[in-house]
Amino acid sequence: MSDVIIFKIDGVEVSAKPGQTIMNAADEAGIYIPRLCDVEGLEPQGSCRVCTVKVNGRTAAACTQPAAPGMVVENDTLEIRNCRRDIVRMLFHEGNHLCPCCEASGRCELQALGYRLGILQPDKYPYLQPVRPVDASHPDIMLDTNRCIRCGRCIRASRHLDHKNVFGYIGRGIYKQVGVNGKNLAQTDVHVDDHAVAPGICPVGCIIQKRRGFYDPVGQRKFDVNPIGTEIEKHLKDAGGKK
Amino acid sequence: MAKTRVIEIEPITRVEGHGKVTIHLDDHNNVREARLHVVEFRGFERFICGRPYWEVPVIVQRLCGICPVSHHLAASKAMDMIVGAKKLTPTAEKMRRLMHYGQIMQSHVLHFFHLASPDLLFGFDSDPESRNVIGVIDKMPELAVQGVMMRKFGQEIIKATAGKKIHGTGAVPGGVNKNLSIAERDGFLRDIGKMKKWAHGALDIARKYSLDNLMAVQAFAVFNSSHLSLVREDGALDLYHGNLRALDAGGNIIFDQVDYRRFNDYLMEEVKPWSYMKFPFIKSRGHIDGWYRVGPLSRMNTIGFIDTPEAGKALAEFKNLTRGMPNHMSLAYHWARMIETLHCVEKIEELLNDPDLQGTDLMVKGERAGEGIGVIEAPRGTLFHHYKVDENDLVTFCNLIVSTTHNNEAMNRAVKKVAQDHISGKPKITEGMLNHVEVAVRAYDPCLSCATHAIGKMPLAIELYDADGNLIDRNSQYL
Numbered sequence: 056m057s058d059v060i061i062f063k064i065d066g067v068e069v070s071a072k073p074g075q076t077i078m079n080a081a082d083e084a085g086i087y088i089p090r091l092c093d094v095e096g097l098e099p100q101g102s103c104r105v106c107t108v109k110v111n112g113r114t115a116a117a118c119t120q121p122a123a124p125g126m127v128v129e130n131d132t133l134e135i136r137n138c139r140r141d142i143v144r145m146l147f148h149e150g151n152h153l154c155p156c157c158e159a160s161g162r163c164e165l166q167a168l169g170y171r172l173g174i175l176q177p178d179k180y181p182y183l184q185p186v187r188p189v190d191a192s193h194p195d196i197m198l199d200t201n202r203c204i205r206c207g208r209c210i211r212a213s214r215h216l217d218h219k220n221v222f223g224y225i226g227r228g229i230y231k232q233v234g235v236n237g238k239n240l241a242q243t244d245v246h247v248d249d250h251a252v253a254p255g256i257c258p259v260g261c262i263i264q265k266r267r268g269f270y271d272p273v274g275q276r277k278f279d280v281n282p283i284g285t286e287i288e289k290h291l292k293d294a295g296g297k298k
Numbered sequence: 299m300a301k302t303r304v305i306e307i308e309p310i311t312r313v314e315g316h317g318k319v320t321i322h323l324d325d326h327n328n329v330r331e332a333r334l335h336v337v338e339f340r341g342f343e344r345f346i347c348g349r350p351y352w353e354v355p356v357i358v359q360r361l362c363g364i365c366p367v368s369h370h371l372a373a374s375k376a377m378d379m380i381v382g383a384k385k386l387t388p389t390a391e392k393m394r395r396l397m398h399y400g401q402i403m404q405s406h407v408l409h410f411f412h413l414a415s416p417d418l419l420f421g422f423d424s425d426p427e428s429r430n431v432i433g434v435i436d437k438m439p440e441l442a443v444q445g446v447m448m449r450k451f452g453q454e455i456i457k458a459t460a461g462k463k464i465h466g467t468g469a470v471p472g473g474v475n476k477n478l479s480i481a482e483r484d485g486f487l488r489d490i491g492k493m494k495k496w497a498h499g500a501l502d503i504a505r506k507y508s509l510d511n512l513m514a515v516q517a518f519a520v521f522n523s524s525h526l527s528l529v530r531e532d533g534a535l536d537l538y539h540g541n542l543r544a545l546d547a548g549g550n551i552i553f554d555q556v557d558y559r560r561f562n563d564y565l566m567e568e569v570k571p572w573s574y575m576k577f578p579f580i581k582s583r584g585h586i587d588g589w590y591r592v593g594p595l596s597r598m599n600t601i602g603f604i605d606t607p608e609a610g611k612a613l614a615e616f617k618n619l620t621r622g623m624p625n626h627m628s629l630a631y632h633w634a635r636m637i638e639t640l641h642c643v644e645k646i647e648e649l650l651n652d653p654d655l656q657g658t659d660l661m662v663k664g665e666r667a668g669e670g671i672g673v674i675e676a677p678r679g680t681l682f683h684h685y686k687v688d689e690n691d692l693v694t695f696c697n698l699i700v701s702t703t704h705n706n707e708a709m710n711r712a713v714k715k716v717a718q719d720h721i722s723g724k725p726k727i728t729e730g731m732l733n734h735v736e737v738a739v740r741a742y743d744p745c746l747s748c749a750t751h752a753i754g755k756m757p758l759a760i761e762l763y764d765a766d767g768n769l770i771d772r773n774s775q776y777l
Contacts, residue, residue: 155465156357189348191690197350265691266381268352272468272476273461 062126064108071122078106078117081130087284088130089139089168091146091258092206093118098215103206105142105168108135140172141179148180149229151187151201152259158268159260161276165204166259167283187232192241195265196252203233203261213251221245233261302330305721307732319735321717327724332717334709334739335573346696351380351670351687352471358683358698359465362745364408366465367401367456368676368701371538372683375672377471379559380687382664389657390473395538396649397459397468398674402537403497403642404452405677406594406635409743410500411445414632417737418507423730444496448639451486451493455646458482473661483650490647494608497643501612501636508619508633517719519628519712519738522547523589524580525596526704528675531555533602535613535641537675543600544580544590549624552580558673561682567699575706578699589707592679593742594634599624606648609641628712628741635743676701678743702744712738 060071064086071080076099081088092103101116108117109129117130129135146152146165154160169175190198205224210233213221221243225234237243245252252262273279308318322331342361346354355373359366371394378386386394416429419438428436435442453463458478460466468474508515524547528540542561544552553564567576568585579588590596598617604610616637619625625634649655672683679701686695716738720731 155360156353158353158356189350189692191350191692197691265350266352266471268350269356269467269470270475273466275476 060122060124062122062124062128064128064130065132069122075122076118077108077110077115077120077122077126077128080122081117082287085288086130087287088117089171089284090118091164091168091204092208094208094256094258096216097208097211100207100211103142103146103204105139107138107142114138136172139168140174143168143172144174144177144179146204147174148177148182149185150203151184157202157260158263159202161271161273161279162254163260163278164258164283167278170278171283183229190235190240191265192239193245193265194241195247196240196245197263197265198233198235198240199261199263200232201261202259204259205231205233206258207233208256208258209233209251209262212253212256213245213249216250219244219249219251221249221251303327305727305732307735319713319739321713321721321735323721327722327727329714329717329722332710332714332735333573334706334713343696343698346685347693349693350691351377351685351693352691354685354693354696355469355471356465356467361698361700363464364745365401365405365677367397367460368674368681369683369698370460370466370469371398372672372674372676372681373685374469374471375539375674376670376683376685378672379667379670380685381471382666383472383662384664385662386473387657387659387662388654389477390660390662391538392649392652392654393459393474393477394469396478396646396655397456398538399642399645399649400452400455400459402452402677403493403639403646404449404456406639406642407445407448407452407500409677410504410632410635410639411442411449413743414740415441415445415503417733417740418503418632422734422737423728426729426733429733441499444499448493448496448500451489452642455486458486470661472663475660477657477660478650478655480656483655486646487650490643490650493643494640494647497636497640498608501633501640504633504636505612505615508627508630515627515629518734519716519741520626521708521711521715522626523591523708523711524552524583525599525624526580526590526592527597527600527680528558528673529555529601530605535597535601535604535609535638537638537642539674542673542680545600545624547624547626549599549622552582558682559671561671561673562684565682565699567703573706575703576699577706578704579707590704591708592701592704593631594638594677595625595628595631596679597675598630598634598637604637604641606641606644609637609644612637612640628708628738631741631743678702678745679704700745702742705742705744709739709742709744712741 060073062069064081069080069084078088078093088106088108090106093099093106099118101119104116106117107114110120111127147169154166160166187200209222213219221236222233223236224231226232235243247264250256303323305321306318318335320333320335321329324330342358346357349357354377355370358373359370361369412431415434416431420429420433456466457463460468468476524544526544528536529543530536530540542556542558543554546552556564564581565578566581567578569576579585580590598613604613616633669686674681681701682699684697685693688694713735716735720734721727724731
């Protein structure tokens with residue numbers, strides 16, 4: 056078997072190593088495929104479907120689909136962009152995402168994707184406005200599931216990096232939530248230094264470290280400086296637009 | 299039975315928020331009752347509960363799009379108490395002051411040039427088609443541009459200190475999250491001379507209007523009242539911090555140098571069934587006689603002096619008009635507002651030349667507390683924020699007394715007085731007469747959006763009258 060897999064994304068030839076996913080190969084090639092449940096350092100789970108691409112005409116999650124020789128991948132097409140917009144819209148409408156007063160604004164991946172995908176106002180679906188509690192019982196960490204998108208990043212980080220199982224899913228269907236392994240956060244063995252609660256694991260403002268809100272000035276926040284995806288796309292620009 | 303005719307002015311134009319005035323006339327067109335109703339409804343005091351305290355300065359500023367900085371800073375001051383920050387670093391306090399002066403400047407300029415100037419420049423009875431900001435642009439383009447550029451300057455100051463022109467995040471519990479860069483400072487210093495010149499020009503317009511029309515100004519919506527504001531320990535104007543002082547109509551001290559954290563010992567609020575706005579009053583005087591005014595006019599009455607030279611001179615002339623006694627003329631709010639605008643420009647210049655703004659020591663913390671009170675002089679008057687926070691850092695109680703709320707009784711009196719003076723007994727009621735009523739409300743620069751933040755305490759009443767003005771049904775429920 057060859058050490059290099061050659062396939063195409065939107066007509067651009069991309070190379071991948073055996074076992075690499077479409078997303079890994081795209082990242083290395085400077086092609087950004089939007090994502091929410093996938094993050095570097097954790098096993099992909101393919102649940103948010105924001106990274107949906109078409110592979111040889113059929114939809115697949117780019118974060119879990121291995122690259123294969125000769126594959127034809129559609130990523131930045133009108134159909135796929137519309138599909139992603141709808142998924143991201145539904146995430147906004149399903150929870151209580153009040154960006155104007157959320158401390159995650161400017162570093163929130165959901166908000167950043169909303170901007171990138173051109174979702175500037177709630178114009179398609181009704182808000183479900185669920186009533187969800189805030190768990191502020193822990194002295195240093197707060198869990199605000201109003202903002203949870205059930206990406207499972209905290210669950211995987213707690214299980215595989217911290218070996219603790221602090222977080223897990225509870226409920227089914229639209230009632231599915233992230234819960235904690237205890238009566239509340241204070242009764243778990245979570246610690247502020249755990250990977251599961253580290254900045255960058257929760258893509259939104261669901262898990263936050265207390266008393267640090269709004270420390271980053273507007274204009275200097277993560278996505279103020281580099282809008283989402285641009286750090287990956289920078290590789291492509293640095294290579295003169297070809298990879 | 300005599301029939302009552304009701305005139306509604308709805309919406310009141312050129313004010314912030316939604317309100318209406320009702321004027322009840324009898325058979326002879328005499329005014330029986332006139333009221334300002336605030337018909338919008340917000341509810342911030344309730345839904346802030348359950349949120350973490352560090353979110354509060356960012357959430358509550360959404361009360362308003364005109365002076366959100368006031369709420370941002372009042373809440374931040376309250377949260378300073380929560381985090382035990384007894385004294386901010388020089389950089390933090392000066393950055394907050396700069397933000398505050400920038401916003402008062404832009405808010406006052408917005409009101410004077412965009413909302414009030416058409417009345418003052420063209421007359422209360424002038425053609426309504428051109429009695430607006432478009433008319434000012436058309437007839438006095440240079441002046442209109444000055445208004446726009448001054449407002450822009452104030453907004454840019456806010457952006458440089460809070461991150462955004464509207465609804466920024468610069469103040470955090472215990473300090474600020476940024477300092478002022480040299481480049482930002484130099485940009486403002488380039489324009490400050492022009493701003494000062496234009497502030498003088500606007501002050502001249504307001505001063506001249508009052509002096510040239512003294513008879514009318516002394517008669518229009520004039521009534522005795524107490525006045526309240528923060529003052530510095532030495533009695534100077536201080537828009538960011540100070541102690542409470544209240545004067546009665548004759549200029550006698552009701553209370554002075556009261557630590558604002560004890561405001562509950564001195565002030566109370568009353569609710570009435572026909573408005574979403576509460577009616578605050580001075581406890582010692584009771585709810586009938588204890589009402590008072592706040593805002594630029596009241597500040598000019600309560601303070602002893604202004605510590606910036608040019609605004610200081612302007613204050614002396616203002617006080618001379620009433621020989622040092624409290625000025626009770628509603629239209630004098632405009633003059634007072636422009637004195638403050640000049641003061642803010644002078645303060646901004648002073649701060650821009652202060653190297654502390656480039657300091658890097660931005661936050662302090664101390665012993666955690668469960669209750670915080672922040673008070674500030676907002677453009678429209680004294681603003682109180684009071685919170686309680688539980689051991690898990692969540693807000694359990696919130697009470698806001700905003701500037702416009704303090705002026706509630708005064709605005710109602712102004713409406714009634716002007717209606718009686720200009721409408722009562724007239725055979726025909728013209729648009730110009732009704733605009734007189736609006737002019738009276740407008741003088742207070744009310745922010746009706748800010749003033750209707752409460753929920754859970756306001757019994758809204760629906761009253762049904764027959765054609766003869768008889769009350770035939772009344773329904774009331776607590777929202």
